[in-house]
Amino acid sequence: METRITSDSRLFSGVSIGEVELENRLAVAPMTRVSATHEGLATEDMVAYYESFARGGFGLIITEGIYPDEAHGQGYWNQPGLANDEQVESWRRVTEAVHEQGAKIFAQLMHAGALVQGNRFTEGTIGPSAVPPKGKKMEMYGGSGDFNLPEELGHEGISEVIRSFTAAALRAREAGFDGVEIHGANGYLLDQFLTDYTNRRTDEYGGPVENRVRLSAEVAEAVRQAVGRDFPVGMRVSQAKVNDPDHAWAGGESDAAVVFGRLSEAGLDYIHVTEPTITEPAFGDGPTLAALARRYGGGVSVIANGSLHDPRDAESTVREEADVAALGKSALANMDWPNRVRDEHPLEDFDPQVLESLRRL
Ligand SMILES: Cc1cc2nc3c(=O)[nH]c(=O)nc-3n(C[C@H](O)[C@H](O)[C@H](O)COP(=O)(O)O)c2cc1C
Secondary structure: OOOOOOOOOHHHOOEEEOOEEEOOOEEEOOOOOOOOOOOOOOOHHHHHHHHHHHHOOOOEEEEEEEEOOOOOOOOOOOOOEOOOHHHHHHHHHHHHHHHHOOOEEEEEEOOOOOOOOOOOOOOOOEEOOOOOOOOEOOHHHOOOOEOOOOEEOOHHHHHHHHHHHHHHHHHHHHOOOOEEEEEOOEOOHHHHHHOOOOOOOOOOOOOOHHHHOHHHHHHHHHHHHHHOOOOOEEEEEEOOEOOEOOOOOOOOHHHHHHHHHHHHHOOOOEEEEEOOOOOOOOOOOOOOHHHHHHHHOOOOEEEEEOOOOOHHHHHHHHHHOOOEEEEOHHHHHOOOHHHHHHOOOOOOOOOOHHHHHHOOO
């Protein structure tokens, strides 16, 4: 591992994701901040927030999870949407401000599924099966108590979910985003399908992992078809969930082979893997999840995230296992992380207090 990171380091070399060229290999990880208006519009404060990362040298910014429809997709009060024209309009200011600083911005499209704690369109929740979600609603996002019991999605409902994602991806392109990231991770709807204990279905979407990954793959295929070849489409994948941080795939590496193999065939430009610490083995010992995404992902680009605060870890990750390193908490503590590291200035530690300032609630 290199001990010194300089402007010649791999982190600062350009890279393409699909047709889009990034100035460097440093991305801001998606981070919910519940600071939109009640109607899900991006605000001037959000323009300034995203612009700061671009000004700070990040080549790519992945937005907070954005809800895709005016139905079951929204998970949090004051979460922004890409579900109607007004919301598209509000995001234009964000994408323009980021572009003016020379960075690229992808919209993360997130369907909450059963993990809803604020939805202004409907009371009921949906999921692969009527299984009570683990854990409690998150106070950080203004929730408390148990999650509702979701209603099992029928085939028509599944088609509607796919249409939600494709329509939102088209709106993202219209709003000036450079690509979309489908949220297939962290316990939300697509991950609920992937997860053995939340998916008890007996149809082609349930049972073996080949079936449980089907909806993610179908969403990826449909979005790719809708937006065309030149607009990057990625998917985020994780083992851990916001409501079950220690979850691991029961089949270990063979599950990873199926998940990454099937997703790579779906026409994605990248797979974004996230783990609490992405430099650690994914299953007890052996390769990391990023290395497995590379091994089984058929050549699609890999974005890696999870405890890459130390520039040496970020650098070794983009040298050995991934194309891009995404930073979450460390980017909040250092909105200019790339510029600081390049200029050999010290980094600030993450202070959880900073999360308070992100909220509007
Ligand atoms: C405040 C906060 C909000 C987050 N919101 C999202 C989100 O909307 N979508 C998502 O995929 N991950 C979300 N995450 C997870 C981060 O993208 C990232 O995976 C996590 O912070 C670990 O990376 P880090 O060690 O670099 O912080 C969030 C994390 C934080 C701290």
